[in-house]
Amino acid sequence: MLILTTTIAVSCFEDDSISTTEPNHRVIVTSEMNFDNTINPGGHIDFGDLSQGVQSRTWTFPENVSRISGEDGNTSTKNVVKGIFNTPGVYNVTLNQTFKGDVYPNENSTVPNTTRELDTTIVVTVLDWVESNIKAYYINDDGSTGNELTMTDNAENEITASEFIRLTYTAVGAPDEIVWSSAGGKPTSITTSEETEVDMRFSKLGSWDLQYIASRSRPGDADTISLKNFIKVIPSTEPVTLDRVFEKEYQTTIGLEFSREMNPETVNKNNFSVAIETAGGAVINPEIASVTVDANEGNILQVELANEIMYNDDVVKISYTPGTLATMDAVAATTITGAVLTDFIKTNVLEETDIDYSFETTEDSNWPYLWWGGRWGEYDYNLSFDRAHTGSKSMYIEFRPNGGMIMGHRNNDNEDITFLVESGVNYEMGVWVYIEDLGNITGEANIRMYWNPGTNWGIGDNVTFTTTTPVGQWFYSSAVVQFAASGDVSYMIRGVNDNTDRLKFYIDDLTLFKLTSRP
Known part of the structure; x- marks a missing residue:
């Protein structure tokens, strides 16, 4: 529902010289404007013309695939209309307005148009309902995809204990989360936002179900496929590892x-x-x-x-x-x-702070350039939904050729966001990295995690980019650090690219583990 609120202030003056001329200003809103005007089939969007000085208006909706609530045809002259869309696709809704005088075309305009007639187009996307097709395959000894499994209840596709199967899907309706689950699998659940194929291992003897759920958060919809007794794990004669x-x-x-x-x-x-x-x-x-x-x-x-x-x-x-x-x-x-033993139980102390360690709650402006000058501003970045290690967002960064980076972390009042540390204690400071394009690595390229105050300028790389650094997969990089004094410190993330190509990568899930030390 579109909610319109209008406040009118009235004062009485005897001075007839005061102008009461109404400004002509175009303001158009929709109930789904914060969500790219995207809806499910059969859903509706409210369109509002909040413009001032409108003499006449005409809304025009696409024929055959939509209708205007309360209207017989596909046009309306009302200031607020409800459009109902029945068929998946991308459609244009147009608004023709005639104003009483020259009009300011948007809220930032300082000079009005000389024309009194304006046309506006609003793009509406109607997504398909989420529907999927799933397949599974054996995996050959060399890692390649093998024969397809039978996708029915009680198929009991046989697999030798400790081996993997490859799960794939195709879907319409733009799902943003895929979850594969099986009580006999390892892990028992795999969640992905973008991978169209995953490998699941089966080590437990017996017959196991498989469940697939594809979903999107807005507009909400999901498709669930469940197969009973899909996999039968049989004994192996291979060595146990x-x-x-x-x-x-x-x-x-x-x-x-x-x-x-x-x-x-x-x-x-x-x-x-x-x-x-x-x-x-x-x-x-x-x-x-x-x-x-x-x-x-x-x-x-x-x-x-x-x-x-x-x-x-x-x-x-x-x-x-x-x-x-x-x-x-x-x-x-x-x-x-x-x-x-390689995996100790550790708690990320950043989870108890205001640091947006997983880049889920802040905006680009909360990660500002720290104005070191020179090469240190030679980078580009944005918070991105394109790829994430966990959650739905990560930070995408490009180091320009022979460039560098220095960024901090601040709140909306431009104040450093801090985390509390103790002196004399070992911490593991880490980050997850996904390299999109290494370019031509011939010189130094790295990230270093600094802090302020009390920066240790001698800390090593975290991460070092080389010709052998993994590309196209998430990996973890960390360094053990100590802080000179106890108290609140803030992040300074610094990078270098002494190469002639751009270096393109994502970072996600900053970590700070307080390590235990033997007394």
Whole structure:
């Protein structure tokens, strides 16, 4: 619904010289103007002519695909009209206005037009309802797409434990989020905003459903496809592999993620050992309290330490001497020697601040140039919906040839947005990066994350752009930093491009992890 509010101020004067001439000013609004005038089939948009000094007007709507509420034809002379659109497509709604005098064509105009007649065109987009077609394929040993799976209920397409399938879709209706889900998959849910194909791994034996949901937030619509007993995971004779070592429970438990489900009856803690190398050079061999199979994810072993905890500055290594450990399909686990824990549990302290670390809530103006002069303003940027690591937005940046960048983060009052830090504590300061075009890298190219006050100008790159830096995929870059003093600091993101081509990339999800250190 379009809501119009008019305020009229009336004063009484005896001075007949005061002019009461009404200005002629064009002002046109729609109820969906903040959403690109985009609606579903059968939806409506309210159009309002708030112009001053209008002598006559005519709205004209496209025939056969739309109608004007309360009118017999496709035209109207009312100042507010409701247009109903029934057919997907892109349509023009026109407004012809005749004013009582020369007219200011828009709100920024300082000089009126000499003509009293103006035409305005408003583009309306009617999206299709979201409808999808999904397919799935086996993946060949070389990573290429293999044979297509049968897309029906109870198809029970057989796949060997620990292998992947490739899921693809086509859709009309411009969905902005795709979610693939299967309780037997790893991960159990994959969400994407733009990828038309994803790979899902299956490690748990049994038959599993598949669900696909394509949706858009505005105008709202969704398409859901569910297939019962779509995948049947069968035993494998291939060796079981250790795919990841991570912190399962904070400071006390190590997680071992295998390529497929492990048999709980074959687990023996005496076949495992842990070595912790401290930052000070000591080696600790903690006792293992227990080794168990995770109740929810059967391909994960939980190794709980006794009377010892882990710190972020430790190097934690785990080993396994072959014993009885085997998969649910009776394949024995092989030797593990000093596998390093790579994923610690960490909390992004920026999540508790006003920093827009994921670029979701601020505008371009909240990330201003800091006026260092010279090369440091030789860049272009905007907050973009085109690509995101998480959420719906990221920051798109182009370093100009032989250019550079320095930007800060400020609120709408042009005040630095700050985050609280502690001195003498290690922090991991990071960012996710997606390179669109590296150009021709022959010289220095990098990003450095600085802060103010107390900047450490000697901090290293975060990230370094080279000829081997991944292109066309998100990757994470970080550096361990310390702050000279406790207090509030603000971001300064600085970049360099000593090359003759533009460097084009996205950044998303700034991180600041407070790391634990062994006392």
